Amino acid sequence: MLDSIKDFAADFFVTGDPLIYGADVSIALVSIAIVFVLTYFKKWKWLWREWLTTVDHKKIGIMYLIASLLMLFRGGVDALLMRTQLALPNVEFLQADHYNAIFTTHGTIMILFMAMPMMFALFNMVVPLQIGARDVAFPFLNALSFWLFLMGAMLLNVSFVIGGSPDAGWLSYPPLSELSGSPGVGQDFYIWGIQISGIGSLATGINFIVTILKMRAPGMKLMKMPLFSWSVLSACITILFAFPILTITLALLFLDRYFGAHFFTLDGGGMSMMYVNLIWMWGHPEVYIVVLPAFGIFSEIVATFSKKTIFGYKSMVFAMMVISVLSFFTWVHHFFTMGSSADVNSFFAITTMAIAIPTGVKVFNWLFTMFRGRISFQSPMLWTMGFIPCFLVGGATGVMLAVAPADFQYHNSYFLIAHFHQVLIGGVVFGYLAGIYYWWPKLFGFKLDEKRGRWAFWTWNIGFYVCFFPQYFLGLDGMTRRVYTYGWDRGWAALNFTSTIGAFMMGIGFLFQVWQIAYSVRKGERATGDAWGGNGRTLEWSIPSPPPVYNFAVVPQVKHADDWFHVKEDKAKGIERPKQQLEPIHMPKNSAIPFVMASFFFLVGFGFTFHWTWMIIVGALGVFGSLFARSFSYDVDYYIPVDEVIETERKLGRSY
Amino acid sequence: MQQHIVSPEVHEHHTQEQESLKTAGFWLFLVSDTLLFGTLFATYVVLVGHTNGGPSGKELFEIPGFVASTFLLLTSSFTSGLAVLQMQAKKLSGMIFWLIMTLLLGAAFLYLEVTEFVNLVHEGANIGTSAFLSAFFTLVGTHGIHVTVGIFWCIGLIFQLRKHGITTVTKRKISNFSLYWHFLDVIWIFLFSVVYLMGVM
Amino acid sequence: MSPHSDSHGHGHGHHEEHNHGSLKSYTIGFIISIILTVIPMLVVFNGLMSRTGTLLVILVTAILQLLVQLFFFMHINEGEKPRYNVMALVLGFVIVITIVAGSVWIMSFNSVVQ
Numbered sequence: 001m002l003d004s005i006k007d008f009a010a011d012f013f014v015t016g017d018p019l020i021y022g023a024d025v026s027i028a029l030v031s032i033a034i035v036f037v038l039t040y041f042k043k044w045k046w047l048w049r050e051w052l053t054t055v056d057h058k059k060i061g062i063m064y065l066i067a068s069l070l071m072l073f074r075g076g077v078d079a080l081l082m083r084t085q086l087a088l089p090n091v092e093f094l095q096a097d098h099y100n101a102i103f104t105t106h107g108t109i110m111i112l113f114m115a116m117p118m119m120f121a122l123f124n125m126v127v128p129l130q131i132g133a134r135d136v137a138f139p140f141l142n143a144l145s146f147w148l149f150l151m152g153a154m155l156l157n158v159s160f161v162i163g164g165s166p167d168a169g170w171l172s173y174p175p176l177s178e179l180s181g182s183p184g185v186g187q188d189f190y191i192w193g194i195q196i197s198g199i200g201s202l203a204t205g206i207n208f209i210v211t212i213l214k215m216r217a218p219g220m221k222l223m224k225m226p227l228f229s230w231s232v233l234s235a236c237i238t239i240l241f242a243f244p245i246l247t248i249t250l251a252l253l254f255l256d257r258y259f260g261a262h263f264f265t266l267d268g269g270g271m272s273m274m275y276v277n278l279i280w281m282w283g284h285p286e287v288y289i290v291v292l293p294a295f296g297i298f299s300e301i302v303a304t305f306s307k308k309t310i311f312g313y314k315s316m317v318f319a320m321m322v323i324s325v326l327s328f329f330t331w332v333h334h335f336f337t338m339g340s341s342a343d344v345n346s347f348f349a350i351t352t353m354a355i356a357i358p359t360g361v362k363v364f365n366w367l368f369t370m371f372r373g374r375i376s377f378q379s380p381m382l383w384t385m386g387f388i389p390c391f392l393v394g395g396a397t398g399v400m401l402a403v404a405p406a407d408f409q410y411h412n413s414y415f416l417i418a419h420f421h422q423v424l425i426g427g428v429v430f431g432y433l434a435g436i437y438y439w440w441p442k443l444f445g446f447k448l449d450e451k452r453g454r455w456a457f458w459t460w461n462i463g464f465y466v467c468f469f470p471q472y473f474l475g476l477d478g479m480t481r482r483v484y485t486y487g488w489d490r491g492w493a494a495l496n497f498t499s500t501i502g503a504f505m506m507g508i509g510f511l512f513q514v515w516q517i518a519y520s521v522r523k524g525e526r527a528t529g530d531a532w533g534g535n536g537r538t539l540e541w542s543i544p545s546p547p548p549v550y551n552f553a554v555v556p557q558v559k560h561a562d563d564w565f566h567v568k569e570d571k572a573k574g575i576e577r578p579k580q581q582l583e584p585i586h587m588p589k590n591s592a593i594p595f596v597m598a599s600f601f602f603l604v605g606f607g608f609t610f611h612w613t614w615m616i617i618v619g620a621l622g623v624f625g626s627l628f629a630r631s632f633s634y635d636v637d638y639y640i641p642v643d644e645v646i647e648t649e650r651k652l653g654r655s656y
Numbered sequence: 657m658q659q660h661i662v663s664p665e666v667h668e669h670h671t672q673e674q675e676s677l678k679t680a681g682f683w684l685f686l687v688s689d690t691l692l693f694g695t696l697f698a699t700y701v702v703l704v705g706h707t708n709g710g711p712s713g714k715e716l717f718e719i720p721g722f723v724a725s726t727f728l729l730l731t732s733s734f735t736s737g738l739a740v741l742q743m744q745a746k747k748l749s750g751m752i753f754w755l756i757m758t759l760l761l762g763a764a765f766l767y768l769e770v771t772e773f774v775n776l777v778h779e780g781a782n783i784g785t786s787a788f789l790s791a792f793f794t795l796v797g798t799h800g801i802h803v804t805v806g807i808f809w810c811i812g813l814i815f816q817l818r819k820h821g822i823t824t825v826t827k828r829k830i831s832n833f834s835l836y837w838h839f840l841d842v843i844w845i846f847l848f849s850v851v852y853l854m855g856v857m
Numbered sequence: 858m859s860p861h862s863d864s865h866g867h868g869h870g871h872h873e874e875h876n877h878g879s880l881k882s883y884t885i886g887f888i889i890s891i892i893l894t895v896i897p898m899l900v901v902f903n904g905l906m907s908r909t910g911t912l913l914v915i916l917v918t919a920i921l922q923l924l925v926q927l928f929f930f931m932h933i934n935e936g937e938k939p940r941y942n943v944m945a946l947v948l949g950f951v952i953v954i955t956i957v958a959g960s961v962w963i964m965s966f967n968s969v970v971q
Contacts (some may be wrong), residue, residue: 278960685940687946690953737930838931
């Protein structure tokens with residue numbers, strides 16, 4: 001009996017690596033600490049009622065934010081481990097298989113479990129406030145999306161200590177990711193982690209399209225909508241069309257592994273390149289999904305901090321919509337070297353380059369907005385200024401990669417690595433950080449400390465260039481991606497060492513941010529409703545910070561683009577908008593079903609990973625049971641009476 | 657529901673707007689489902705010739721079976737429409753009758769599909785035989801799973817109808833169900849055309 | 858919580874009056890669908906046409922039947938304006954066609970390689 005338990009544990013848990021034992025211990029300690037704190041302060045009920053069952057978009061946004069920052073930490077640690085291994089030739093810090101696992105989880109986590117949730121955090125924190133709505137179209141579904149994301153992320157992360165991490169690259173190309181190449185459970189964790197969170201992403205896409213199209217404040221015509229909301233709309237449209245492709249691609253890989261199908265295997269007539277073709281049909285739109293909201297964030301910030309209307313509003317909208325559609329016509333540039341015909345490569349080279357045009361339009365618009373503006377350089381604007389040159393270089397090297405014949409030289413080299421980090425960090429991460437700095441006071445009611453923010457900004461930025469510029473040259477010198485070590489004779493040592501220094505600088509930048517948040521929680525300046533010096537232009541700045549649960553006591557009547565700016569202008573001229581009558585506010589009730597259902601999804605994923613049929617059945621029954629429970633519940637909403645609204649507003653210093 | 661805070665008319669108004677959002681969202685779900693099937697079709701079309709020396713569609717597909725399936729599903733699509741017509745005429749019993757007809761036709765369709773799959777497996781043509789058969793079973797099977805889910809959904813809705821009658825909420829649910837059912841018929845048309853007809857020609 | 862966009866400007870409660878087809882339109886749709894199903898069957902089972910001709914008939918009747926069901930059964934020409942669902946559907950079809958045709962085109966390299 002004891003022996004069989006021992007055998008099971010030796011298979012089940014990852015063993016034999018001191019790094020992982022360290023992680024085991026720290027995970028156990030942190031879990032115990034959390035349980036202890038919650039019990040000691042009697043916070044279990046609070047956790048359940050205020051967070052686990054909430055359907056409030058603001059709280060869901062905050063939960064996404066916390067989760068994504070944790071994932072940024074984990075992905076960042078992965079990156080630092082890799083850079084340590086590569087700092088000098090012949091380092092024996094990591095073994096080859098461990099290195100494989102680390103670059104795989106780094107990529108997967110950073111794109112799917114860091115960038116995506118950070119994006120959803122911003123969607124949730126901002127969009128309803130910006131369009132004058134009291135919640136999203138489907139608050140219940142919104143909560144479900146979050147919990148599905150979290151359970152998916154947990155499933156992937158648990159592979160670190162249980163069963164073994166995936167190690168076939170962040171997109172897991174077959175045949176390596178097939179049973180023949182990856183017999184372990186890591187690959188199944190990967191499939192189910194992404195599948196489960198992918199359902200959530202698709203639901204969020206649908207949710208926000210409907211929210212934006214149908215729930216805007218009266219008078220807010222589409223062409224009067226703030227640009228961030230436009231960018232969310234374009235990203236969600238792309239999600240709607242792209243994520244089903246990912247679901248199917250991974251499902252087919254799962255069928256190969258679980259039921260012995262032959263989609264992508266080497267035998268049985270399978271075609272592994274079909275996987276590459278399919279996954280990039282999702283993968284390419286995916287990078288636009290994450291970068292489009294960043295474009296929207298910059299548009300808001302540039303206008304606010306230049307104290308000017310955004311230059312070329314219509315061209316901005318047009319550019320984003322063009323990008324979101326064009327993104328579906330460029331996927332082959334990820335595998336020009338496959339050996340497809342010259343016609344195919346030429347076609348996709350041209351479509352790829354065409355995307356540079358709308359992107360260039362946007363850059364010029366931002367620059368023209370700043371031109372002759374009275375710019376104030378606070379954190380959000382700093383990150384925006386950091387973004388523009390960085391993204392420009394990333395875009396230019398992207399066009400270089402788009403030249404199909406030249407790509408045979410760059411393909412899978414560090415040149416490519418440098419390029420996509422430049423657009424993903426320079427574009428996406430800088431964008432989201434700018435957005436978090438910008439909207440933080442709105443959601444939390446206090447500002448983040450500027451001084452520590454500046455240190456964070458400069459270490460991040462300088463670190464970025466120190467880290468990734470050498471990699472372009474390493475790529476041109478012939479260093480390919482995913483090598484875990486190299487010899488002195490290659491002559492790559494100096495550049496690699498520089499790169500590692502840059503990576504650690506970015507790590508220090510992140511620590512500054514942690515310090516900044518910790519410091520500001522205690523000493524941060526209280527934020528007013530219009531938190532950025534009264535320069536806010538859009539509706540979210542017209543309500544208190546943090547907003548009450550119903551956001552708007554009365555639904556605003558919109559007349560202009562940047563309506564809040566015009567309200568303030570009119571007020572200065574002595575023109576007041578008429579006060580509106582308060583009415584009882586219709587709100588959704590909290591529900592435990594999203595959390596419960598997502599937990600059952602976790603069981604399904606875990607069961608499939610370990611081939612435990614009983615667990616799959618329990619999980620699947622739970623999922624369907626939850627669906628039915630929801631379908632049969634008709635008491636899902638409530639009203640906040642007028643008196644209560646008046647009282648809440650009075651406490652926030654506003655009279656009605 | 658706390659109707660005492662607002663009048664029933666105001667509450668009804670909120671409910672209607674809420675339900676119209678859900679219909680809009682459901683349309684988007686159907687569009688995403690179109691993409692899901694689109695990807696499966698792409699895989700099927702690319703892999704259809706990869707029989708790995710095993711049987712091809714021409715040798716495997718039984719004409720009477722898939723012709724019968726097609727008419728069953730087409731008719732059930734029609735009857736689900738009739739249920740919606742009854743709903744608009746506010747005739748609860750007629751509506752439930754046509755929903756049950758839809759269910760039965762759907763179940764008959766599923767029965768044929770399962771029989772087909774079982775026969776194929778007995779002939780030694782299973783999901784692991786060749787890339788072509790992997791793609792075939794997955795494409796047709798995914799549609800079958802959709803039909804199965806639809807059947808359970810419809811049963812659930814019939815219970816809700818009996819409990820709540822025809823209200824704004826149940827109306828929206830039935831309308832969305834019928835959209836889903838028509839959608840499955842449309843997908844089947846393409847399965848019938850691309851998989852079966854092109855398979856046996 | 859409530860939707861209140863400009864698209865709702867023209868009077869509330871109009872969801873009630875949506876006329877989702879009539880018995881006549883459903884019946885017409887049903888009959889046309891049957892005809893469009895039978896045509897390719899006849900062509901295929903009796904070998905009436907060349908390979909290309911047959912493929913063309915199958916695809917054209919399938920697409921026609923798609924349209925028939927969309928209009929007669931799913932009533933995409935009704936509902937609130939602007940018809941976002943139709944826009945989404947059209948874009949969806951464009952992308953589906955891209956996926957299918959693109960995959961065939963891109964993967965045709967395989968026949969050269971093998």
